[in-house]
Amino acid sequence: MIRLGIIFGGRSGEHEVSLMSSTSAIKAIDKSKFDIVMIGITKDGRWKLFEGEPDDVENGKWESLSEEIKISDLKGLIDFAFPILHGTYGEDGTIQGLFEMLDIPYSGCGVLASACAMDKIVAKNLFDKAGILGSDYISTTEESFKNEDVDRICAALSFPVFVKPANMGSSIGIVKVARKEELEEAILEAFKYDSRVIIEKGINARELEVGVIGNHKLILSEVGEIVPSAEYYDYTAKYFDGGKSRMIVPAQIKPETREKALELAAASYRALDCAGFARCDFLLDKETEDVYINEINTIPGLTKFSMFPILFQEAGVPYGTLIERIVEFGYERYYSKNNRKAN
Ligand SMILES: Nc1ncnc2c1ncn2[C@@H]1O[C@H](COP(=O)(O)OP(=O)(O)O)[C@@H](O)[C@H]1O
Numbered sequence: 362m363i364r365l366g367i368i369f370g371g372r373s374g375e376h377e378v379s380l381m382s383s384t385s386a387i388k389a390i391d392k393s394k395f396d397i398v399m400i401g402i403t404k405d406g407r408w409k410l411f412e413g414e415p416d417d418v419e420n421g422k423w424e425s426l427s428e429e430i431k432i433s434d435l436k437g438l439i440d441f442a443f444p445i446l447h448g449t450y451g452e453d454g455t456i457q458g459l460f461e462m463l464d465i466p467y468s469g470c471g472v473l474a475s476a477c478a479m480d481k482i483v484a485k486n487l488f489d490k491a492g493i494l495g496s497d498y499i500s501t502t503e504e505s506f507k508n509e510d511v512d513r514i515c516a517a518l519s520f521p522v523f524v525k526p527a528n529m530g531s532s533i534g535i536v537k538v539a540r541k542e543e544l545e546e547a548i549l550e551a552f553k554y555d556s557r558v559i560i561e562k563g564i565n566a567r568e569l570e571v572g573v574i575g576n577h578k579l580i581l582s583e584v585g586e587i588v589p590s591a592e593y594y595d596y597t598a599k600y601f602d603g604g605k606s607r608m609i610v611p612a613q614i615k616p617e618t619r620e621k622a623l624e625l626a627a628a629s630y631r632a633l634d635c636a637g638f639a640r641c642d643f644l645l646d647k648e649t650e651d652v653y654i655n656e657i658n659t660i661p662g663l664t665k666f667s668m669f670p671i672l673f674q675e676a677g678v679p680y681g682t683l684i685e686r687i688v689e690f691g692y693e694r695y696y697s698k699n700n701r702k703a704n
């Protein structure tokens with residue numbers, strides 16, 4: 362039987378979301394097909410083997426009930442790694458690189474796609490290059506911003522704008538700015554999280570999401586809509602609004618808009634060289650009905666109530682099957698890479 366390593370927790374600000382996603386996944390996986398090995402990463406980066414109840418992952422008790430392991434022990438403990446980690450050191454290519462070094466097959470995107478999708482500036486450049494519509498944007502760095510004022514940005518974009526650290530998630534460090542006078546402060550705020558910052562033209566938009574699985578031939582989910590409880594989908598609206606943000610599945614949109622979103626999901630997944638699975642997020646302009654790519658999440662939330670599994674459920678792929686398919690795609694990628702002559 363395949364020893365499936367569910368890697369949870371992690372060093373990012375999305376540690377708790379990971380615990381919830383992982384508990385859902387552990388419970389849904391068919392135990393007659395997989396031997397589940399639970400590996401937690403503490404907030405300070407220690408790796409621990411946990412052999413208790415899945416509910417103790419979600420409530421955090423796993424940490425005191427587990428044994429610390431060395432990263433090099435991983436290869437002997439698992440056959441396949443399934444990281445359910447969000448944000449830095451989990452979704453950004455770093456842990457994927459570790460699996461490559463240890464020669465362990467793993468789920469989802471590889472190093473390149475993970476890193477590109479996590480970096481909003483790089484991702485926007487690649488979407489542009491592939492001819493996929495995104496909101497207008499401009500970027501700056503902490504070094505160069507010392508010697509410029511906000512005029513270059515104001516000349517390039519109209520307000521409102523969204524100021525974002527290049528590498529973050531969960532809307533952390535993101536500020537919507539309505540006026541020139543507030544721009545500098547927002548940019549300085551974003552520099553607290555990253556030395557590179559992107560400023561995007563704000564779209565008056567509805568938010569659509571599409572799940573994608575596969576390596577070559579892609580399987581697309583239904584299209585869903587997120588209706589945030591706040592003015593936009595900020596950190597509080599995502600996790601702490603007591604469920605007031607709503608998910609509408611399938612999204613109530615025109616058939617041609619649905620087709621467009623599905624087509625762009627496949628195109629943007631390919632533009633970043635995604636593999637295994639990912640969730641593509643779009644902005645649907647309320648006035649023009651244009652569909653803009655916003656971002657790709659390479660490890661989307663996987664709790665039972667998360668958008669990604671719900672979108673696939675609607676498309677006829679239940680949770681357990683979804684996880685199994687993702688594992689199959691991971692193996693497919695691993696063997697295809699290893700069988701190439703260059704290795
Ligand atoms: N250009 C934009 N126009 C309109 N709303 C935006 C724009 N960029 C971001 N938002 C809003 O901010 C939220 C978070 O931005 P996003 O780029 O998805 O960051 P994160 O990676 O933190 O999820 C989006 O879900 C959306 O509500």
Ligand SMILES: [Mg+2]
Nearest residue numbers: 531532642656
């Ligand atoms: Mg987002």
